[in-house]
Amino acid sequence: MRILSIHADRMWYRATKRTKLAEEIAAREDRMEECVVLFACVEKLDEKNPDHVVESAKNNVMARLAQLRVSRVMIYPYAHLTSTLGSPECALCILDGLARALRTAGIEVKRAPFGWYKEFEIRGKGHPLADLSMTICPYEGTECDFLCPYCHHPIKEGDMDHVCPGACTRKGDPAGKETAAEPAEQPAPALLVLGCPEVPVQQALALHISHHLRKSGTPVGVTGNPAVLNLLRVSDPEKRYLPETTVLEKCIEEIVEKKRDYRLCIVLAHSDAGITYAATMSHLLPASRLVVIIFGKDPEPLAALIDFPCEKVIEKAVHNPVQLKRKINGVFGWAA
Amino acid sequence: MGCIENLKYEMILPLGASFKECREYVETHFPELWYVDPGYKLFDEYLIGLPPIALGIDGAKIVFPYTKPCHGTYLLAIEDAEEAARVRKTARKKK
Numbered sequence: 001m002r003i004l005s006i007h008a009d010r011m012w013y014r015a016t017k018r019t020k021l022a023e024e025i026a027a028r029e030d031r032m033e034e035c036v037v038l039f040a041c042v043e044k045l046d047e048k049n050p051d052h053v054v055e056s057a058k059n060n061v062m063a064r065l066a067q068l069r070v071s072r073v074m075i076y077p078y079a080h081l082t083s084t085l086g087s088p089e090c091a092l093c094i095l096d097g098l099a100r101a102l103r104t105a106g107i108e109v110k111r112a113p114f115g116w117y118k119e120f121e122i123r124g125k126g127h128p129l130a131d132l133s134m135t136i137c138p139y140e141g142t143e144c145d146f147l148c149p150y151c152h153h154p155i156k157e158g159d160m161d162h163v164c165p166g167a168c169t170r171k172g173d174p175a176g177k178e179t180a181a182e183p184a185e186q187p188a189p190a191l192l193v194l195g196c197p198e199v200p201v202q203q204a205l206a207l208h209i210s211h212h213l214r215k216s217g218t219p220v221g222v223t224g225n226p227a228v229l230n231l232l233r234v235s236d237p238e239k240r241y242l243p244e245t246t247v248l249e250k251c252i253e254e255i256v257e258k259k260r261d262y263r264l265c266i267v268l269a270h271s272d273a274g275i276t277y278a279a280t281m282s283h284l285l286p287a288s289r290l291v292v293i294i295f296g297k298d299p300e301p302l303a304a305l306i307d308f309p310c311e312k313v314i315e316k317a318v319h320n321p322v323q324l325k326r327k328i329n330g331v332f333g334w335a336a
Numbered sequence: 337m338g339c340i341e342n343l344k345y346e347m348i349l350p351l352g353a354s355f356k357e358c359r360e361y362v363e364t365h366f367p368e369l370w371y372v373d374p375g376y377k378l379f380d381e382y383l384i385g386l387p388p389i390a391l392g393i394d395g396a397k398i399v400f401p402y403t404k405p406c407h408g409t410y411l412l413a414i415e416d417a418e419e420a421a422r423v424r425k426t427a428r429k430k431k
Contacts, residue, residue, distance in 0.1 A: 225404070252382045256375040272354045276403045279355075279386040280374035305356070308386075 001046050001053050001094065001136035002081035004039040005064055006124045011037045011074050013112050013120035021088045021115035032110055035072035036065060037122060040098070041081035042091035046136075050090055054097035057136045061098070062105055064132065075099055075111040076120070088115065188263035191251070191288075193281060194224035195274035197231050199296050201321040202268050206232060208325055209266060210241045212334045220244070221262070223251035248277070255284045264289045270296030275305045282308040291331060295324055343379060348399055349411035358401040358411045359390045366392025366399055370427035379419060385409075388431045396420050 012031040038061065046053045065071065075095055079085055086094075092114050099109045112118060124130050190213050194206055210220045221244045222232065229245045236242050246254070254260040265288050267278040278292045290310040294303045295317040303314045313331055315324040329335070349361055363369060371388040372378075383389055384403045392399035396417035403409045 248384075249381065252375065252384065256377075256382050271408060273403050273408050276355045276385055276409060280384045283374045283387050305354075 001043060001057055001134075002041045003057065003061070003134040003136065004078070004081060005061070005132045005134060006037045006039070006122060007068050007070065007127070007130040008035055008037050009033065009123040009125060011035060011076075011120065011122045013076065013118045015113050015116040015118050017117040019115050019117065023092065023114050023116075025113045025116070028113075030110055030112070032072055032074045034070070035074050036061075036068060036070050037074045037076055038098075039076050039078035039081065040095060041078055042086035042094045043082045044084040044086050046086050046094060047090045050094050050097065053094055053136055054101055057094075057098050057134075058101040058105065060134050060136060061102065062107075064134075065107065068129065071106065072108045073102055073110070075109065076118075077112060077114045188261075189219040189221055190264040190266065191262040191281070191285075192220055192222045193248070193251075193265065193267040193277050194222065194228045194232075195268055195270055195277070196225065197228040199270045199317075200319050201295060201317045201324065202228070202270065203231060203235060204321045205268060205293070205295075205324065205328065207235065207241045208321070209328065212329075212332065213264075214241070218264070221246060221251070221260070223248050252280065252284065261285070262288050264291070266291045266293065268293050268295070269302060270294070270299070272302070272305065275302055278306065278310065279308050282310060293324070293328060343414050346397075346413040347410055348413050353409055353411060355386050355401060355403065355409045358409050359386075361411060362390040362392040362399055362401075366394055368393040370423055370429065371431050372423075372427045376427070378423070379414065379416070391423060391427060393420050393423060398423060 010031065010033045012029075014029040015025060040057075042053075061073065065073070075098060077091070077095055085091070095111060095114065099111045102109045112120075192206060192209060194202060197203065206222065210222065213220045220242065222229070222242045223246045224232075225248055229247065232242050232245060251260075255262075262285055265281045265285050267274065267281060267290070269275050269278055269292055274294075275292075278290065281288075282290050291313065292306060292310045293313045294306075295315055296302070297316065297318055299314050299316055303312055306312060311331065313324070313327050315327055317324040349358055353361075370391045370393065372383065372391060373387045374383055374385050374389065376383045376389065378391075378398070378400060383400065385401055389401060394413075395415075397413050397415045398420050399411060399413045401409050402412045
C-alpha cells in the first residue's frame, strides 16, 4: 500500500464524474481543516493479507499523527501512486478498514469516494515533515522507505524538534534530552557506479565513499552488476552504508526515462568496461559532476582512454586501498 | 541486457576486445553504418558505450557492441529485420 501523507491547513474535494468502479455516495463534496490528508493506493501485493495491511497502515499513520499532533484525517483514494493496482474490492476493503481502525483509535476520519473522478484543493503546511511518503509492506507491515541511516527511525530527530518543539526525545536517552539540529534541505542524490568485483579494493572504496557522502547528508544510489551488488549486500546487511542498490541496466533505464537524476556520479573503473560505463554516464548525466576513479594493476592506459569531460582520480591499487582513499578524500574534501 | 543473452546471437569479436576496437571493426567491416548514443534502445535494452556507438547492418543482421562488467565488450550480431528497419529510421549516419 502506498500512502502520500500531507499535513494540510485544509482539504476540499468534489466528485465530478463516476467511473465504472464508482461506489454510491451520499454527498459529492466535503472538506476538512487542520488535518492530515492520506492519498492512498492499494497495490496488488496487499491482496495477500488485507487485514495485516490495515493494521500496519493504522500503526504507521497513528505514529505520524502523534508526531504531528494531529487527530483529523481525510483518506483520499488515489490510484496514481503505483503501477500495480490491487482489485477495487480489496482496495475498498482496505481503505474502509483503515478508516474504521483510525476511528476506533479516536481519530476523526473522512473518506473521499472511491471510483470517482474528483477535483480537489489542498493547502499543505509546507514544513519539513508536512509531506511524507509511506510504503506499507504486506509482509513486514512496516514502512520500508526513508529510514534514517543512523537511528533507523523513519524521520530525522532534528526535523521533529523543529516542527514540534519539545516533542522529540532521543531514543534510549533516559533524560529525554531534546535534540537541536537544524532541518536541512535534502541534497541532490549521488550515484556510485561499480565495476566487476574482481579487484578487492573496490568493495572497501564503495563503502568508504558511500559512508562519507551519507555522513554529509547526500543520499546515495549504488549500481553495478548483480555480483558486485550481492557482495555489498553481504557486507552491509542492514543497509547502513548502501541503502539503495540497483542493477546497472535498470539504473540506466531509469536515467534514460528521466525517472531518476543525479547531481554527482562517481564511477569506479578498473577495466575497459568501467570506462565504457563512465562514458555512458557522462552522456546521460551531462549536468552532473562526474568523477572517475581509475585503479587496478595498470590504471594509466585506462585513464588514457577517457576523452570525455570528467575529474579523474588515478592510482595503482589492487589489495591496498589506503593511497587511493587519500586521493579520493582530497578530491571531495573529506577528512581522513 | 539479460534479454539479449536470451536472443540468438553471433559473436563477431570475442571477450577482450576494447570498446574502441569494436567500433573500429564495425567501421571497417560493414558498409552500412549507423551511429547512436549511449541510452539508445536496441532489442528492448539500453546501449552502454563510448559515444558515438557504431552499429553495422548487413541485410537484417545488426552488429553492435555489448559491454559486461566482468568480461569487457563483445561485438555481437543478431538477425532481426524489424529491428534493423527501426535502426535505419532512428539512428544517424554521421558520427
